[in-house]
Amino acid sequence: MSDQPRILTGAEILCECLLREQVDVVFGYPGGAILPTYDALCHYPDLHHVLTRHEQGATHMADGYARATGRVGVAIATSGPGATNMITGLATAMLDSSPVVAITGQVGTALIGTDAFQETDVTGISLPITKHNYLVGHVEELAHVVKEAFHIARTGRPGPVLIDVPKDVQVARCEFVYPEEPIRLPGYHPPESAPQEQIDAALELIAASERPVILAGQGVLMAGAHQELREFAERAHVPIALTLLGKSCMPEDHPLVLGMMGMHGGAHVNKAIQEADLLLAFGMRFDDRVTGKLDTYARKAKKIHVDIDASEINKNVRVDVGIVGDLGTVLRQLLPRLERTPTPQWIDRIREWSDDGRRREFVRPAGEDPDMPGFDPEKLIAGQVIFDLCRHTDGEAVTVTDVGQHQMWEAQYYHHRRPRTLITSGGLGTMGFGLPAAIGAKMAAPDEEVWAVVGDGGFQMTMMELATAVQERVNVKIAIINNGFLGMVRQWQEFFYDERYYATPMINPDFCKIAEAYGIPTRRVTRRDEIADTLAWASAIDEGPVLVEFVVAKEDIVYPMVPAGAALDEMIRRPTRDDLERRKSEKERGAPKPAPAPNA
Amino acid sequence: MAKHTLCALVENRPGVLMRVVNLFRRRNFNIDSLTVGRTHRDDYSRITMVMEGSREQAELVEKNLYKLVNVIEVEYMSGLPTVERDLALIKVQVDAAARRDITQLCDIFRARIVDVSADSMIVETTGEEAKIESFCELLRPFGIVEMVRTGIVAMGRGDHNLRDHGYQPQVALAGARKSVL
Numbered sequence: 001m002s003d004q005p006r007i008l009t010g011a012e013i014l015c016e017c018l019l020r021e022q023v024d025v026v027f028g029y030p031g032g033a034i035l036p037t038y039d040a041l042c043h044y045p046d047l048h049h050v051l052t053r054h055e056q057g058a059t060h061m062a063d064g065y066a067r068a069t070g071r072v073g074v075a076i077a078t079s080g081p082g083a084t085n086m087i088t089g090l091a092t093a094m095l096d097s098s099p100v101v102a103i104t105g106q107v108g109t110a111l112i113g114t115d116a117f118q119e120t121d122v123t124g125i126s127l128p129i130t131k132h133n134y135l136v137g138h139v140e141e142l143a144h145v146v147k148e149a150f151h152i153a154r155t156g157r158p159g160p161v162l163i164d165v166p167k168d169v170q171v172a173r174c175e176f177v178y179p180e181e182p183i184r185l186p187g188y189h190p191p192e193s194a195p196q197e198q199i200d201a202a203l204e205l206i207a208a209s210e211r212p213v214i215l216a217g218q219g220v221l222m223a224g225a226h227q228e229l230r231e232f233a234e235r236a237h238v239p240i241a242l243t244l245l246g247k248s249c250m251p252e253d254h255p256l257v258l259g260m261m262g263m264h265g266g267a268h269v270n271k272a273i274q275e276a277d278l279l280l281a282f283g284m285r286f287d288d289r290v291t292g293k294l295d296t297y298a299r300k301a302k303k304i305h306v307d308i309d310a311s312e313i314n315k316n317v318r319v320d321v322g323i324v325g326d327l328g329t330v331l332r333q334l335l336p337r338l339e340r341t342p343t344p345q346w347i348d349r350i351r352e353w354s355d356d357g358r359r360r361e362f363v364r365p366a367g368e369d370p371d372m373p374g375f376d377p378e379k380l381i382a383g384q385v386i387f388d389l390c391r392h393t394d395g396e397a398v399t400v401t402d403v404g405q406h407q408m409w410e411a412q413y414y415h416h417r418r419p420r421t422l423i424t425s426g427g428l429g430t431m432g433f434g435l436p437a438a439i440g441a442k443m444a445a446p447d448e449e450v451w452a453v454v455g456d457g458g459f460q461m462t463m464m465e466l467a468t469a470v471q472e473r474v475n476v477k478i479a480i481i482n483n484g485f486l487g488m489v490r491q492w493q494e495f496f497y498d499e500r501y502y503a504t505p506m507i508n509p510d511f512c513k514i515a516e517a518y519g520i521p522t523r524r525v526t527r528r529d530e531i532a533d534t535l536a537w538a539s540a541i542d543e544g545p546v547l548v549e550f551v552v553a554k555e556d557i558v559y560p561m562v563p564a565g566a567a568l569d570e571m572i573r574r575p576t577r578d579d580l581e582r583r584k585s586e587k588e589r590g591a592p593k594p595a596p597a598p599n600a
Numbered sequence: 601m602a603k604h605t606l607c608a609l610v611e612n613r614p615g616v617l618m619r620v621v622n623l624f625r626r627r628n629f630n631i632d633s634l635t636v637g638r639t640h641r642d643d644y645s646r647i648t649m650v651m652e653g654s655r656e657q658a659e660l661v662e663k664n665l666y667k668l669v670n671v672i673e674v675e676y677m678s679g680l681p682t683v684e685r686d687l688a689l690i691k692v693q694v695d696a697a698a699r700r701d702i703t704q705l706c707d708i709f710r711a712r713i714v715d716v717s718a719d720s721m722i723v724e725t726t727g728e729e730a731k732i733e734s735f736c737e738l739l740r741p742f743g744i745v746e747m748v749r750t751g752i753v754a755m756g757r758g759d760h761n762l763r764d765h766g767y768q769p770q771v772a773l774a775g776a777r778k779s780v781l
Contacts, residue, residue: 186611
């Protein structure tokens with residue numbers, strides 16, 4: 001380093017700061033107000049820029065990149081429409097606590113407030129859907145702001161941070177002095193360890209419990225606490241229920257792992273929660289999709305809630321012991337004095353419910369079980385496709401889903417074995433998330449086999465990103481579960497809206513031809529016996545994207561299901577042969593359908 | 601619905617007030633009044649909020665305020681020994697007789713007459729909310745033309761202080777120091 005002061009432009013300072021944060025890839029889309037930064041980017045070959053086809057795609061890619069590794073994902077866009085196109089992606093990252101830094105160009109400082117061309121108040125718009133945001137007023141602030149933004153995005157409860165940089169700030173020059181000292185903010189102190197009295201109170205409840213269940217959420221993954229969780233569960237002999245985003249924090253073939261809880265969770269899991277005398281909520285937030293009706297939720301249970309975000313404690317569910325801290329640290333505080341007499345009869349009871357649920361809900365060809373209707377072996381069933389994908393990849397692939405029925409089937413039939421191998425939009429439920437997030441995940445973890453499992457509806461929301469995957473030669477495997485319907489909405493229409501399938505049938509393009517137009521190798525699967533070969537064919541392609549369309553039955557329904565607003569154990573189960581007979585005769589007699597639960 | 605008073609010490613930067621106000625909308629809380637102003641330090645501002653709701657909701661507001669990066673300290677004032685003050689300017693319609701009556705009322709309430717014209721006068725009163733309310737009730741028959749109130753400001757008595765962490769800003773933000781949030 002020379003002692004000469006380095007006079008750089010704001011755009012160059014931005015690039016320098018990204019390098020200091022170990023950023024290697026940025027996802028973005030150029031435009032007028034961000035052009036000075038793009039002009040600087042071309043002199044920084046270590047910052048690989050991925051040109052997306054839409055700014056929403058850029059934010060989802062940054063999000064997928066972040067979730068696959070825990071590193072901060074970076075998205076760049078221009079002012080106005082470029083920035084507003086990022087909003088869905090930022091809200092997605094916010095609800096799922098994903099560390100993303102979004103950089104937007106802004107019109108020049110002198111033009112702010114004049115309704116200038118492509119001006120929009122993006123810090124105002126993004127305020128409720130970012131962890132924090134900045135409008136940079138002067139080039140001298142820029143380096144500090146970038147460092148602060150990354151710090152805030154990745155620490156505490158992670159989340160998206162937006163930096164809005166006016167064009168003149170990108171152009172202005174100043175001496176570049178990187179702020180080497182660690183960030184200190186007067187109002188931002190992510191908690192770490194918990195006070196001893198709370199640890200003592202938790203240990204006391206754990207020791208006294210006979211029917212405990214751990215509720216493991218995404219916090220386990222973000223805290224990197226899967227080893228501690230495993231040790232805790234094994235030593236205290238406590239079964240583990242997973243949230244959707246908590247999936248993959250424990251190997252799902254582990255004997256203590258029950259599976260997913262909630263609206264489409266296992267009936268046995270929900271039953272265990274309702275029967276438990278102690279819930280240990282680790283890094284989860286009692287979302288309405290996992291609690292069902294709140295005043296009937298786990299009424300027999302004492303509750304211990306560990307979360308890094310104090311505002312989650314007592315937000316939806318009142319708890320007996322609320323512990324604010326880093327989950328790994330708190331578990332390490334609990335472990336040395338963890339004591340509990342195992343209650344094998346509790347585990348046995350859950351196992352009985354589980355066996356029943358498996359027999360009842362698991363998709364199987366007709367004839368295998370005399371009580372269950374089964375499906376026509378000629379037809380493809382989505383659950384079977386996912387089950388085969390899991391078997392084919394040994395549960396080792398990174399799967400990235402879109403939102404809808406296929407997402408729930410993924411959660412039910414794909415049993416993950418390693419942390420951070422399921423990437424899905426849980427909180428916001430963003431259709432269109434799957435493909436771009438998978439591209440981001442593959443770029444972050446190039447050695448992983450990455451599968452985008454998407455529905456025909458969500459895929460069409462962001463399928464322009466196929467071009468990005470081709471241009472970047474991203475080896476992402478795309479499995480479209482095509483039922484020609486917005487399947488989850490159709491399911492609600494079937495249950496709760498008298499089977500009026502309005503605005504849910506889709507006339508789709510030929511997805512294989514679309515892929516071919518991009519030069520993407522593609523196959524269509526319509527029969528069960530073609531699944532295995534096709535998966536093997538797709539896995540063997542080791543450069544660029546590959547697309548497989550699975551044409552599945554449109555009538556299929558995600559069972560079991562807790563209707564919105566119903567109690568967690570009031571699940572709609574897959575109908576048996578007898579149920580179907582009864583329904584048929586009721587229909588013939590013109591008996592009214594039972595009224596659905598009120599929808600929340 | 602009970603009323604709850606919260607105080608927050610915040611960084612004096614552009615946009616901070618918007619973040620605080622947005623929180624109330626975003627989390628569906630009701631603001632009864634919100635007052636913001638400078639403190640003895642240039643880089644801090646202080647906000648006093650009064651909200652309606654349950655104690656649990658007030659607790660959630662408190663925790664969500666803490667989540668804002670620019671919020672340094674939050675205190676739940678209800679239940680603490682505090683001094684709370686509200687200031688009102690009230691313009692009343694008057695004739696000669698009413699002017700005399702109002703002047704007497706002002707004496708009783710230790711209100712000040714700050715403007716007099718031929719057919720109206722402005723009185724200023726400071727105090728706790730209840731006192732201002734009852735003063736208003738007494739003035740109402742004369743005909744209140746307009747009224748403005750600052751909303752409540754609150755401070756803990758004795759050693760109940762909103763702590764400050766001895767924070768020094770790391771970077772001088774040009775122009776930001778004279779910000780009114």
